[in-house]
Amino acid sequence: MTQALAHLADGALRARHAECMEAIAQNQSREAFAELFDFFAPRLKSFLLRLGATDGEAEDLVQEVMVTVWKKAGLYDRRQASVSTWIFRVARNRRIDLQRRSASRPELEADDPMLLPQAEEQPDERVERSQMEESVRAGLARLPEEQLVLLQAAFYEGLSHSEIAEKFNLPLGTVKSRIRLAFGRLRGSLEEPD
Amino acid sequence: MDGTRFSELYSAYAAGRLDPAFALMVETQGALRGDVRRSVAASEMIAGALLEHESRAPLSAGALDRAFAAIDALAEDDIRVPAGDAEISALPEPLRALALEAAGQGGWKLATPGIRRLPLMSGGDLEMELYRIEPGARVPRHTHSGAEYTLVVSGGFSDEAGGYGPGDMIVKGPDDVHQPVGDADGVCFALAIRDGGLKFTGMMGVVQRLLGG
Numbered sequence: 001m002t003q004a005l006a007h008l009a010d011g012a013l014r015a016r017h018a019e020c021m022e023a024i025a026q027n028q029s030r031e032a033f034a035e036l037f038d039f040f041a042p043r044l045k046s047f048l049l050r051l052g053a054t055d056g057e058a059e060d061l062v063q064e065v066m067v068t069v070w071k072k073a074g075l076y077d078r079r080q081a082s083v084s085t086w087i088f089r090v091a092r093n094r095r096i097d098l099q100r101r102s103a104s105r106p107e108l109e110a111d112d113p114m115l116l117p118q119a120e121e122q123p124d125e126r127v128e129r130s131q132m133e134e135s136v137r138a139g140l141a142r143l144p145e146e147q148l149v150l151l152q153a154a155f156y157e158g159l160s161h162s163e164i165a166e167k168f169n170l171p172l173g174t175v176k177s178r179i180r181l182a183f184g185r186l187r188g189s190l191e192e193p194d
Numbered sequence: 195m196d197g198t199r200f201s202e203l204y205s206a207y208a209a210g211r212l213d214p215a216f217a218l219m220v221e222t223q224g225a226l227r228g229d230v231r232r233s234v235a236a237s238e239m240i241a242g243a244l245l246e247h248e249s250r251a252p253l254s255a256g257a258l259d260r261a262f263a264a265i266d267a268l269a270e271d272d273i274r275v276p277a278g279d280a281e282i283s284a285l286p287e288p289l290r291a292l293a294l295e296a297a298g299q300g301g302w303k304l305a306t307p308g309i310r311r312l313p314l315m316s317g318g319d320l321e322m323e324l325y326r327i328e329p330g331a332r333v334p335r336h337t338h339s340g341a342e343y344t345l346v347v348s349g350g351f352s353d354e355a356g357g358y359g360p361g362d363m364i365v366k367g368p369d370d371v372h373q374p375v376g377d378a379d380g381v382c383f384a385l386a387i388r389d390g391g392l393k394f395t396g397m398m399g400v401v402q403r404l405l406g407g
Contacts, residue, residue, distance in 0.1 A: 013246070030262065037258050042250035049251055059254055067264045081235075085242025092210035092241075096217050125228070129235060136239040154202070155240040158209025161202055183201055187236045 011137075017083035024073035037066055040087055047091070050157065065091045080129055132187065139186035147182040154179055201233060208237035215315050215322045215387050218288060219345050219363075222385060225286030226347065226361035281326075285347060285383060293324050302326075306334055308376070314385075325384045327351055327376035335373040340389040342366045349382030351375060 017039070023032035041062050048058035068090050076086055143151070153159045153167065161179065165172040206212045207220045224230045282293045296312050305311045308331025315322040327333070327349070343365050350359040353372040358364055366372060376382045 033261075033265075034258060037261060040245075041253055041257060041261075043245055043248040045253060046249050046251035047245060058251070059257070062253070063257070063261055063264065066261050067268075070261075070265050071268065082239070082242055084246045085238050088242045088245045089238055092208070095210050096214055125231070128232075132232070132236060133239055136236060137243055140240065140243055151240060152244055154205045155208055155237050156244040158206050158211030160206065160211075179205075180201065183205075183236070186240065187232070 014082045014084075018076075018078040021069075021073050021076040021078070021083055021086075024070060025076065033066075033070055036069060036083070040069075040084070041066055044087070044091055047156075061091065061094060064094055068094070082133060085133075136186045139182075143182055143185070147178050150175060150178050151182050151186075201237070204230070204233045204237045208234060208241050213318075213320060215318075215320045216343075218292065218314075218322065219343070219385060219387060222286055222289045222347060223345055223361060223363065225289075230361075281381065281383075289324070289347065289385065296324075307331065309333060319390065321388045321390070323386050325382075325386060327374070327382040327384065329376050329378045329380060331376045333374040335371060340368060343387045343389075345385045347383040347385055349380045350377040351382050351384065352377065 017036065020029075020032035020036050023029035024036075044062045044065060045058045048061055049055070053061065065087065069087060072090075076083070080086075081089075140148070140151075150164060150168070153164045154161070159167065161175050162172055164170075164179075165175045168175070203212070203216075203220065207217055210217075212220065220230070220234065224234050282290060282297055284290075285293060292314050293312060296314055301312050302310050303312070305325075308328035310326045312324040312326070313321070314324055324347075325333075333351075343363065344358075346358045346360050346362045346364075348360055350357060351374045352358065353374045355372065357377070
């Protein structure tokens with residue numbers, strides 16, 4: 001799996017996806033949209049099925065996310081995030097939004113604020129973000145399998161540390177220290193892990 | 195609360211596993227604090243990179259055509275901006291949108307003189323409210339049936355244990371008695387979640403242990 005992740009460190013795919021977003025924003029390019037759809041829609045569906053969505057729910061959510069990609073492509077900024085991170089956030093926020101509604105909120109029509117640039121973001125944070133992305137990608141490609149599977153469970157599937165300990169039959173302390181170590185490595189030296 | 199110690203909270207948030215009330219609190223804290231923003235951003239980058247690595251699940255026939263049909267049907271901007279309230283408009287997103295809407299529906303309630311509260315989420319296991327505390331206003335001394343998690347959004351207040359400013363998160367358990375007083379130099383907005391004394395398992399249990407421990 002570690003070898004299979006080597007492509008994550010390679011920026012060519014990321015650059016291509018960013019170009020597609022810009023082509024959608026500037027020229028309403030349907031070809032660019034179809035290319036992103038072909039790459040992301042089946043992966044999003046797989047991700048949602050993994051989280052327990054039914055086939056129909058997954059399909060509907062994928063449709064909503066991809067239409068949002070079309071509508072909000074103008075807000076995408078390649079200095080802030082890779083397209084995959086951006087799309088993951090759109091899908092994640094859409095799921096949270098659905099939960100919020102079912103938690104007795106009336107329907108929210110406002111633009112999804114997580115897609116908008118944060119006013120509080122400092123100018124140098126953008127530079128820092130691209131450096132962090134490089135660091136995260138390079139780190140993921142180098143991680144030993146034993147740390148990678150734990151990161152995937154925590155950051156991608158959203159399991160708690162005790163759920164991960166149970167799933168992999170590891171002591172809780174081992175799970176915590178491996179994840180802390182791996183997370184610290186991926187973030188590079190931006191902050192000291194505690 | 196620093197950006198690394200709570201990585202479990204931020205990873206759960208990034209992956210969309212956190213209860214909506216706590217998700218909003220993390221988002222608001224991230225809007226206030228660079229270290230939290232960086233932790234969340236790194237968590238999301240990991241998730242995004244792993245999405246590229248995800249296997250492909252076949253979509254139903256005509257899925258792309260369906261997306262194009264939805265795109266063709268998009269109405270020209272139907273973005274509705276809620277009626278303004280200058281103070282609430284100055285709050286960070288995503289709290290701002292939620293609070294503007296709740297306020298627009300006449301949600302503000304008078305708590306005690308100088309203190310108003312705006313219910314944002316209720317009906318589930320958790321209740322979330324935005325508090326507006328005027329300078330010097332005193333919240334009546336109170337205890338809690340469960341835990342109360344408070345994030346200072348703007349301004350500040352102090353209680354018997356100390357003073358708090360924007361980005362600070364405070365946890366009070368059922369045995370804690372306190373009497374917050376708004377700082378003298380301006381209006382304080384604070385976001386509070388109460389869990390009603392329920393003991394949670396799973397991710398909510400994680401939140402209780404992280405914040406209470």
